[in-house]
Amino acid sequence: MADEWLKTACILCSVNCGIEVKVEDRHITRVRGDRASAASHGYACEKAQRLDFYQNGRDRLTAPLRRRADGTFEEIDWETAIREVAAGFARVRDTWGGASIFYYGGGGQGNHLVGSYGASTRRALQMVYSSNALAQEKTGEFWVEHVMFGTGVRGSFEQAEMAVFVGKNPWQSHGFQRARPILRDMAADPKRALVVIDPRRTETAEMADYHLRVRPGTDAFCLAAILGVLVQEDLVNHDFIHERAENSTDLFAALTEVPVAEYCTRAGLSEDLVREVTRRIARASSVSLYEDLGIEQAPHSTLNSYLEKLIFAVTGNLGKPGAMNAGTTLTGLFSGSLSSATSPVGGHRIIGGMIPANVIPDEILTDHPKRFRAMLVEAENPAHSVADSARMRQALRSLEFLVVIDVALSETAREAHYVLPSCSQYEKWEATFFGSPFTTETEFANTFTLRAPILEPLAGTMPEGEIHRRLVRALGAMTDDDVAPLHAAAAQGREVFATELGRVLSERSQLGAVLTVLLYETLGPTLGAGAENAASVWGIAHEFARRYPESVRRAGIRGQDGELGEALFEAILKNRSGVVVSVDPFVETWRRIHKGRINLTIPELLPELRSLRDERPSAQPDFPFVLSAGQRRSSTANTIIRDPKWRPKDPQGALWMNPEDASQLGVKSGGRVRVITKRGSAETMVEITDSMLPGHVSLPNGTGLWYPDREGQEFQNGVAPNDLTTTEDRDWFAGTPFHKHVRARIEAIAS
Ligand SMILES: Nc1nc2c(c(=O)[nH]1)N[C@H]1C(S)=C(S)[C@@H](COP(=O)(O)OP(=O)(O)OC[C@H]3O[C@@H](n4cnc5c(=O)[nH]c(N)nc54)[C@H](O)[C@@H]3O)O[C@H]1N2
Ligand SMILES: Nc1nc2c(c(=O)[nH]1)N[C@H]1C(S)=C(S)[C@@H](COP(=O)(O)OP(=O)(O)OC[C@H]3O[C@@H](n4cnc5c(=O)[nH]c(N)nc54)[C@H](O)[C@@H]3O)O[C@H]1N2
Ligand code: SF4
Ligand SMILES: [Mo]
Numbered sequence: 204m205a206d207e208w209l210k211t212a213c214i215l216c217s218v219n220c221g222i223e224v225k226v227e228d229r230h231i232t233r234v235r236g237d238r239a240s241a242a243s244h245g246y247a248c249e250k251a252q253r254l255d256f257y258q259n260g261r262d263r264l265t266a267p268l269r270r271r272a273d274g275t276f277e278e279i280d281w282e283t284a285i286r287e288v289a290a291g292f293a294r295v296r297d298t299w300g301g302a303s304i305f306y307y308g309g310g311g312q313g314n315h316l317v318g319s320y321g322a323s324t325r326r327a328l329q330m331v332y333s334s335n336a337l338a339q340e341k342t343g344e345f346w347v348e349h350v351m352f353g354t355g356v357r358g359s360f361e362q363a364e365m366a367v368f369v370g371k372n373p374w375q376s377h378g379f380q381r382a383r384p385i386l387r388d389m390a391a392d393p394k395r396a397l398v399v400i401d402p403r404r405t406e407t408a409e410m411a412d413y414h415l416r417v418r419p420g421t422d423a424f425c426l427a428a429i430l431g432v433l434v435q436e437d438l439v440n441h442d443f444i445h446e447r448a449e450n451s452t453d454l455f456a457a458l459t460e461v462p463v464a465e466y467c468t469r470a471g472l473s474e475d476l477v478r479e480v481t482r483r484i485a486r487a488s489s490v491s492l493y494e495d496l497g498i499e500q501a502p503h504s505t506l507n508s509y510l511e512k513l514i515f516a517v518t519g520n521l522g523k524p525g526a527m528n529a530g531t532t533l534t535g536l537f538s539g540s541l542s543s544a545t546s547p548v549g550g551h552r553i554i555g556g557m558i559p560a561n562v563i564p565d566e567i568l569t570d571h572p573k574r575f576r577a578m579l580v581e582a583e584n585p586a587h588s589v590a591d592s593a594r595m596r597q598a599l600r601s602l603e604f605l606v607v608i609d610v611a612l613s614e615t616a617r618e619a620h621y622v623l624p625s626c627s628q629y630e631k632w633e634a635t636f637f638g639s640p641f642t643t644e645t646e647f648a649n650t651f652t653l654r655a656p657i658l659e660p661l662a663g664t665m666p667e668g669e670i671h672r673r674l675v676r677a678l679g680a681m682t683d684d685d686v687a688p689l690h691a692a693a694a695q696g697r698e699v700f701a702t703e704l705g706r707v708l709s710e711r712s713q714l715g716a717v718l719t720v721l722l723y724e725t726l727g728p729t730l731g732a733g734a735e736n737a738a739s740v741w742g743i744a745h746e747f748a749r750r751y752p753e754s755v756r757r758a759g760i761r762g763q764d765g766e767l768g769e770a771l772f773e774a775i776l777k778n779r780s781g782v783v784v785s786v787d788p789f790v791e792t793w794r795r796i797h798k799g800r801i802n803l804t805i806p807e808l809l810p811e812l813r814s815l816r817d818e819r820p821s822a823q824p825d826f827p828f829v830l831s832a833g834q835r836r837s838s839t840a841n842t843i844i845r846d847p848k849w850r851p852k853d854p855q856g857a858l859w860m861n862p863e864d865a866s867q868l869g870v871k872s873g874g875r876v877r878v879i880t881k882r883g884s885a886e887t888m889v890e891i892t893d894s895m896l897p898g899h900v901s902l903p904n905g906t907g908l909w910y911p912d913r914e915g916q917e918f919q920n921g922v923a924p925n926d927l928t929t930t931e932d933r934d935w936f937a938g939t940p941f942h943k944h945v946r947a948r949i950e951a952i953a954s
Contacts, residue, residue: 206225207225208223208224208225208235209223209224209225209226209657210222210223210237210239210654210655210779210780211223211224211629211654211655211657212240212313212652212654213234213247213250213251213254213313214254214257214311214312214313214314214628214633214843215250215251215254215257215312215313215840215843215844216250216312216376216377216378216840217312217377217378217635217637218242218243218377218378218379218380218382218637218639219242219243219312219313219635219637219639219652220236220237220240220242220243220246220247220248220251220380221236221237221239221240221241221242221243221245221652221780221781222234222235222236222237222240222247222251223235223236223237224254224657226657226658229258229259229658230255230258230259231254231255231258231629231657232255234247234251234252234254235247236251237780239780240652240780240781241639241650241652241778241780241781241782241783242380242639242641242650242652242781243380243381243639244380244381246380246381246383246384248377248383248837249837250837250838250840253844253849254629256844256846256848256849257627257628257843257844258627258629258658260610260611260844260845260846261846261910261911261913262611262612262845262910262911263610263611263624263627263661263664264609264610264611264612264616264622264624264663264664265624265661265662265663265664266278266279266280266624266663267279267280267281267283267284267621267622267623267624268616268619268621268622268624269283269284269287269620269621270619270620270621276622281665281673284621284623285670285673285674285677286677287621288606288621288623288674288677289674289677289678290677291577291604291606291620291621292304292328292577292579292604292606292678293328293678294604295576295577295603295604296328296329299576300329301328301329301330301331302329302330302331302332302547302573303573303574303575303576303577304328304330304575304576304577304578304579304604305330305332305333305334305558305563305566305567305575305577305578305579306321306325306330306332306333306334306578306579306580307333307334307335307563307578307579307580307583307585308321308335308579308580308581308582308583308608309321309333309335309581309582309583310582310583310635311336311582311583311841311843312635312840312841312843313628313633313635313843314582314628314633314634314635315534315633315634315635315636315637316632316633316634316667316668316736316737316739316740317581317582317608317625317667318582319534319719319739319743320667320668320670320671320672320719320720320723320739321579321581321667321671322719323671323672323675323680323716323717323718323719323720323721324579324671324674324675324678324720325579326680326716326717327674327675327678327680327681327716327717328678330579332546332547332553332558332575333556333557333558334557334558334559334560334563335557335560335583336560336583336588337555337557338554338557338558338559338560338938338939339500339559339560339561339588339589339590339939339940339942340495340496340499340500340939341499342554342555342557342559342937342938342939343499343504343505343507343508343554343934343936343937343939344494344499344505344508345554345555346505346554346555346936346937347505347508347509347512347805347808348508348512350802350805351509351512351516351801351802351803351805352529352795352796352797352801352802353795353796353797353798354529354795354796354797355529355530355532356512356521356527356528356529356792357379357527357528357530357640358379358491358492358493358526358527359489359491359524359525359526359527359528359641359642359647360379360382360385360386360389360491360493361385361641361642361643362489362524362525362642362643362644363389363395363489363490363491363525363526364394364395364396364487364488364489364490364525365395365396365397365398365483365484365487365489365490365491366389366395366396366397366398366490366491366492366493367398367399367400367484367490367491367492367493367514368397368398368399368400368401368407368492368493368495369400369401369422369426369492369493369494369495369497369498369507369511370400370401370422370494370495370496370497370498370499370501370507370943371401371407371493371494371495371496371497372401372403372405372406372407372408372495372497372835373386373407373493374386374405374406374407374410375405375406375835375836375837376495376835378493378495379493380639380641386407386410387410389410390410390411390412396412396413396483396487397410397411397412397413398411398412398413398414398415398480398483398484399411399413399414399415400415400417400422400425400426400497400498401414401415401416401417401497402416402417402418402419402497402895402896402899403831403894403895403896403899403901404416404893404894405894413476413479413480413483415470415472415476415477415480416471416472416896417470417471417472418469418470418471418896419501419829419831419896419898419899419943419944420501420502420829420941420944421469421470421471422470422497422498422501422503422507423502423503423506423507423510423812423815424466424467424469424470424815425466425467425470425472425477426507426510426511426514427458427461427466427510427812427815428461428463428466428467428470428472428474428477429477429480429481429484429510429514430458430461430510430513430514430517431458431459431461431462431463431466432463432477432478432481432482433458433481433484433485433514433517433518434455434458434459434461434517435458435459435461435463436478436481436482438481438482438485438518439485439517439518440485440517440518440519442519443518443519444517444519444803447519447521447522447793447799447800447801448516448517448800448801448802448803449800449801449802449803450802450803450804451517451803451804452804453804453806453809454513454803454804454809457809457812457813460813460816462816463477463478466815469820484514484518485518487520488525489520489523489524489525489526490514490515490518490520490525490526491515491520491525491526491527492511492514492515492520492527494507494508494511496833496942496943497831497943498511499939500833500939500940500941500942500943500944501941501943501944502941502944503811503815503934504934504936504937504939504941505808505934505936505937505939506808506811506812506936509805509808509812510812513803515527516801516803517803521792521796521801522789522790522792522793522796523789524642524643524644524645524789525642528642528647528787528789528791528792529791529792529795529796530638530640530647530649530785530787531638531649531747531750531751531754531784531785531787532636532638533636533638533649533651533743533747533784534636534743534746546558546559546562546566547566547571547573547574547575548565548566548569548571548573548574549562549565549566551938552936552937552938554937559933559937559938559939560585560589560590560938560940561589561590561930561931561933561938561939561940562930562938563575563585563589563595563598564589564591564594564595564597564598564930565930567598567599567601567602568594568597568598568601575602576602576603576604577602577603577604577605578599578602578604578605578606579606579608580605580606580607580608580609580615580619581607581608581609581625581667582608582609582625582667583615584609584613584614584615584841584842585599585615586599586613586614586615586617586618587613587614587615587842587907587908587923587925588841588842588925589925589930590925590928590929590930590932590933590940590942591882591925591928591929591930592614592923592925592926593883593926594930595925596614596618599615599618599619600618604620605618605619605620605621606619606620606621606622606623607619607621607622607623608622608623608624608625608667608670609622609624609625610624610625610626610627610664611845613842613845614842614908614909614923617909623670624663624664624665625664625665625666625667625670626660626661626664626665626666627658627661627664628654629656629657629658630656630657630658630659630660630661630664630666631656631660631666631667631668631733631736632653632654632655632656632666632733632734632735632736632737632740633653633654633736634651634652634653634654634740636743638650638651639651639652639781645788645789646757646786646787646788646789647786647787647789647791648758648783648785648786648787649783649784649785650781650782650783650784651775651781651782651784652780652781652782653737653740653775653776653778653781654779655734655779656733666735666736667736668719668720668723668727668735668736668738668739669723669735669736671719671720671723672720672723672724675717675720680713680716680717681714681717681720681721681724685707685711685714685721686721686724686725688703688706688707689703689704689707689721689725689726690725691703692704692725693725693726693728693729694729697726697729697741697769697772698765698769700725700726700729701745701765701769718742719738719739719742722738722739722741722742723735723736723738723739726738726741730776737776740772740775740776741772744768744769744771744772744775745765745768745769745771745772746768747768747771747784747785748760748767748768748771749768751785752767754785754786754787754791755767755771755784755785757785757786757787758782758783758784758785758786759783759786760774760784771784807936808936811935811936823946825948826879826880826881826946826947826948827898827948828864828898828899828900828946828947828948828949829898829899829900829944829945829946829947830878830880830900830901830902830927830945830946830947831899831900831901831902831942831943831944831945832901832902832904832924832925832927832928832942832943832945833902833903833904833924833942833943834859834901834902834903834904835903835904836853836856836903837852838850838851838852838853838903839856839903839904839905839906840905841904841905842905842908843905844905845908845910846910847906847908847910847920847921853890853903854920854921855887855888855906855920855921855922856887856902856903856905856906856907856921856922857887857888857889857890858876858878858887858888858889858890858900858901858902858922858949859889859890859891859892859894859895859900859901859902860889860890860891860892860895860900860949861891861892861893861895861896861897861898861899862891862892862893863897864897864898864900864949865889865891868949868950868951869951870889870891870951871889871891872889872890872891873888873889873890874888874889874951874952874954875887875888875889875951875952875954876889876949876950876951876952877949877950877952878900878902878922878927878947878948878949879947879948879949879950880927880928880929880945880946880947880948881929881946882926882927882928882929883926883927884927885922885923885926885927886922886952887902887921887922900947900949902922902924902927903921903924904924906920906921906922906923906924907919907920907921907922907923907924907926908920908921908923924942925942927945927947928940928941928942928945932944932945
């Protein structure tokens with residue numbers, strides 16, 4: 204075993220690079236990129252080398268936990284745990300209705316089969332409301348994309364003549380496959396141009412042809428100025444707009460009025476540079492853009508997303524090589540239609556099925572009759588990751604019933620009535636639905652990788668599929684009677700199974716609600732020893748083939764109707780390095796865009812665009828600094844790894860600060876300061892770097908976790924960023940938090 208390279212993937216960020224590992228004595232001892240990976244072709248960054256800190260965390264759970272009356276936990280057996288958790292939720296549902304039970308989770312960076320099985324328990328309990336981390340980053344962008352295009356679109360940085368990163372540092376945070384070699388290629392080619400819009404001189408900005416070093420929080424001005432130049436210098440692509448877009452009148456009227464010079468000043472940028480970059484964009488044969496947290500978790504979040512999308516929409520950078528395209532999606536991660544649904548207490552807009560993370564405490568800490576009274580959390584750590592941790596913890600503590608499914612004793616698990624231990628992502632079949640697309644000069648494609656376990660489950664743990672199967676059984680939503688005919692059919696092969704499943708579902712339609720655990724229980728055992736957790740992928744593969752039959756066939760998968768889905772599943776199940784699941788010519792983008800035309804005017808956001816004119820910088824003498832709370836660095840990975848030793852260079856996660864600020868405060872690198880916001884304060888070490896602008900400081904994400912030392916004594920390591928944030932500092936439209944823009948005061952601590 205120790206000599207064998209086993210195929211799996213890194214789970215520390217969304218691109219899930221394919222890797223090969225060696226395992227010895229339950230430790231991941233060696234890691235290398237998997238050259239055969241359909242997604243990453245051998246690439247992996249340095250973080251993957253440290254995955255054993257995830258697999259062998261000292262605070263991994265090995266038995267279900269139940270809270271005692273005195274507040275401490277006791278270990279209980281699985282049978283008791285499942286029975287009591289099901290009964291606890293059923294009691295809340297029967298008293299207050301399923302809508303009073305709130306779901307937060309679905310998976311992190313590498314584990315979305317969690318959410319596929321969680322869906323069955325949610326429906327068995329008639330749960331209505333849910334959310335997850337996307338509701339503190341991507342919901343505004345998602346809404347804008349759906350109003351403008353009716354689908355999500357993404358860039359092709361492999362071919363783009365020009366790439367623009369807005370509040371995104373792909374060198375550290377990736378976000379697309381093989382980010383570093385692609386950035387290096389682009390930087391080395393004099394015919395191509397790399398643009399970074401970021402207040403910090405990031406690793407990506409260091410390589411860029413143009414760095415628009417925007418003043419923190421003023422991207423709306425910068426982006427509006429770029430669009431103003433495009434319209435006022437008549438650099439927009441009129442033929443493209445005529446053929447492919449509609450509703451340009453109100454938008455162009457607003458952009459004609461943009462005072463470019465004034466907005467550049469406001470954003471701290473040279474007008475000449477902004478004009479030069481804009482002309483370069485207009486001239487380029489192809490431009491791809493990527494927006495991320497720097498503008499999504501900052502003032503004007505949803506408007507920023509709108510303005511960013513307009514840049515490629517009015518220059519014709521859609522539906523062609525090197526530009527933005529509408530790919531395929533594996534599941535409804537983002538495909539939820541835009542509804543007018545709102546949260547039950549505060550009436551906050553629900554986007555893509557998600558309640559804004561920032562309003563969750565308000566939906567709990569109230570005597571409103573429709574408040575959330577119970578919560579199921581899995582594979583996320585909201586007590587740490589949602590704004591205002593203290594208030595989030597207070598909300599969690601006030602629930603009648605809180606159950607957390609996690610591998611470790613997370614900050615959220617610590618607040619639960621019951622904690623159910625799942626096995627790690629290296630101990631079960633897992634996958635993500637983010638999709639790993641790539642493009643060539645003629646086509647764009649998507650890939651999917653189903654990982655097999657490289658280790659047996661840690662004693663006492665089980666995969667989420669099994670946990671949810673047992674919960675649904677205990678709730679009585681799936682019975683021996685329901686599964687008997689399907690067990691028999693599955694034994695005769697998947698074709699017979701598919702037919703029988705259709706028959707059973709038409710007779711017992713209520714089973715549709717718990718389809719994933721039904722598949723887990725009946726189809727699962729036929730997939731191979733311990734492979735039950737892969738069962739929901741069967742349904743997903745069939746659904747994907749139904750939605751995109753031509754695209755799947757172009758990927759070389761053969762078959763008609765149900766056979767196509769079956770062939771796709773077979774390929775996915777067999778192939779440990781991933782499979783190309785769809786291939787499309789660029790014209791396909793126009794078939795995915797609603798009515799084949801872009802909608803340029805979003806009436807909800809135009810008043811905000813116009814009102815930028817009257818917005819004055821807010822001088823806050825008590826809080827002269829802007830703190831970016833939660834920056835991605837080379838040793839951060841959300842809270843997936845909890846052991847601080849995995850950060851060899853920067854164990855506590857220093858506060859980065861410009862030398863001018865440091866000398867004014869009289870602190871040196873390694874010195875200590877107190878960071879104070881209107882919500883909280885924290886002590887931290889300083890690192891001086893001129894990559895930060897004066898007045899702008901940053902702390903990493905993923906620090907401030909509690910972790911036991913060898914003697915079992917627990918320590919908090921570094922600053923928990925959301926001890927410093929508030930829930931009310933959020934976008935008026937999508938509710939996204941301003942984590943990158945927290946007003947702060949800094950005081951030196953005498954050493
Ligand atoms: N190493 C590592 N990689 C990760 C993760 C991780 O934890 N660690 N997490 C993954 C996840 S969940 C996500 S969502 C992505 C996020 O990926 P990114 O969005 O790239 O991550 P951040 O570093 O949080 O923020 C990006 C940039 O925003 C800049 N910024 C701050 N304020 C402003 C502003 O006002 N305007 C502009 N234009 N920029 C500003 C910061 O200087 C920073 O360079 O990363 C993923 N990749
Ligand atoms: N201030 C501030 N706050 C932020 C951000 C920021 O930049 N600044 N970034 C935001 C963003 S973009 C994101 S994506 C979120 C991320 O924050 P969360 O959405 O809370 O996600 P993670 O920190 O990745 O938490 C993952 C949890 O899953 C557990 N886990 C790992 N593997 C498994 C498994 O196989 N099964 C189960 N059941 N559990 C498992 C881990 O132990 C951990 O507790 O944070 C957000 N919060
Ligand atoms: S952290 Fe992200 S980029 Fe680095 S190896 Fe893991 S998945 Fe790949
Ligand atoms: Mo994220």
